Amino acid sequence: MWAEWxxxxxxxxxxxxxxxxxxxxxxxxxREQRGLERRRRGPASSSLDAGREPPGPHGWLTTKQAAEILxxxxxxxxxxxxxxxxxxxxxxxxxxxxxxxxxxERRRWMSWQExxxxxxxxxxxxxxxxxxxxxxxxxxxRAVSLSPASVEAAAxxxxxxxxxxxxxxxxxxxAKEHALRERTAPPDDGEVxxxxxxxxxxxxxxxxxxxxxxxxxxxxxxxxGRRFWLRRVDVEQASAAAAFHAKxxxxxxxxxx
Numbered sequence: 001m002w003a004e005w006x007x008x009x010x011x012x013x014x015x016x017x018x019x020x021x022x023x024x025x026x027x028x029x030x031r032e033q034r035g036l037e038r039r040r041r042g043p044a045s046s047s048l049d050a051g052r053e054p055p056g057p058h059g060w061l062t063t064k065q066a067a068e069i070l071x072x073x074x075x076x077x078x079x080x081x082x083x084x085x086x087x088x089x090x091x092x093x094x095x096x097x098x099x100x101x102x103x104x105e106r107r108r109w110m111s112w113q114e115x116x117x118x119x120x121x122x123x124x125x126x127x128x129x130x131x132x133x134x135x136x137x138x139x140x141x142r143a144v145s146l147s148p149a150s151v152e153a154a155a156x157x158x159x160x161x162x163x164x165x166x167x168x169x170x171x172x173x174x175a176k177e178h179a180l181r182e183r184t185a186p187p188d189d190g191e192v193x194x195x196x197x198x199x200x201x202x203x204x205x206x207x208x209x210x211x212x213x214x215x216x217x218x219x220x221x222x223x224x225g226r227r228f229w230l231r232r233v234d235v236e237q238a239s240a241a242a243a244f245h246a247k248x249x250x251x252x253x254x255x256x257x
Contacts, residue, residue, distance in 0.1 A: 055087040059096050066099045070106065109138060109145035119155040129154045184225035192232040193222075199235045203242065213238075 054060035063074040066084075070077065077084075078092065085098040115135070116123050126146075129135050134154040136147035186193035199219075200207045213219040214228055219238055221228045 053089075054093055055089070060087070060093045061096050061099060063092050063094065066094050069099050070103055106145075108148070110148050110151055111145060115146045115151045115154075118151055119158050121158055125158070129158065180225070184227045186224065186229040187222055193229040194232055194235055196228050196230070199230045202235050203239050 061069075063077045066077045067074045077094070080102065081092065081094070083098075083102055085095040087093040110118070112123050112126050116126050119126065119129075126135070130137060130146075134150065134157050136150040137144055138147075139145075186195075194202070196207045196210050196214075200210045203210065210219065210230075211228065214221040214230075219230060220234050221230045223229075
């Protein structure tokens with residue numbers, strides 16, 4: 001039973017392969033016949049080949065040649081076809097005169113990216129300058145271009161705005177620094193005040209040790225912002241007391257008493 005089924009499947013597969021081979025052979029013969037027919041008619045009578053020839057002997061360019069002159073892609077040339085003198089065959093042909101005219105016209109206008117590069121900002125900043133009325137624009141199809149004169153004027157405006165913004169940031173930074181110094185400055189009461197580091201040098205200990213003494217109330221201090229300030233008199237008294245206790249401990253007087 002299984003062998004009979006297997007032979008039927010193999011026969012069907014063989015039949016399909018034979019049909020596929022005959023179909024490919026038929027297509028090959030048809031291609032050869034079409035080629036012979038085209039060669040018999042000659043290249044001038046072929047509408048496809050005729051469409052690939054320029055409409056005239058002089059002054060016509062392909063989209064690729066036009067793109068090289070304009071410094072753009074062939075797709076951009078197709079988008080600007082409405083501004084060019086064209087001829088549509090098997091491919092698009094444009095006149096050299098219209099391409100040169102478009103190139104001169106493009107030189108009188110700038111793209112957004114060119115404007116951004118000249119001004120020294122982003123395309124988003126160019127959009128803001130345009131919305132503020134600092135730029136003159138024109139629109140051809142969907143492409144928007146900008147006047148170079150207005151771009152140069154906008155560049156000066158943008159530079160002045162950046163300078164003013166930098167000055168404002170600098171003034172704000174100085175004001176914050178001054179306010180911070182005011183908050184952390186020592187009290188102005190005629191006393192000589194020392195910071196933690198200086199007090200630590202006079203006491204012969206570390207700054208952390210001085211902070212611990214302040215927290216435990218062993219040394220009086222005043223807090224201004226995040227900084228502690230100690231009166232010089234208090235630091236000198238603490239230093240003298242520490243020196244006295246060290247001397248007593250070294251002589252052993254305390255133990256004898």
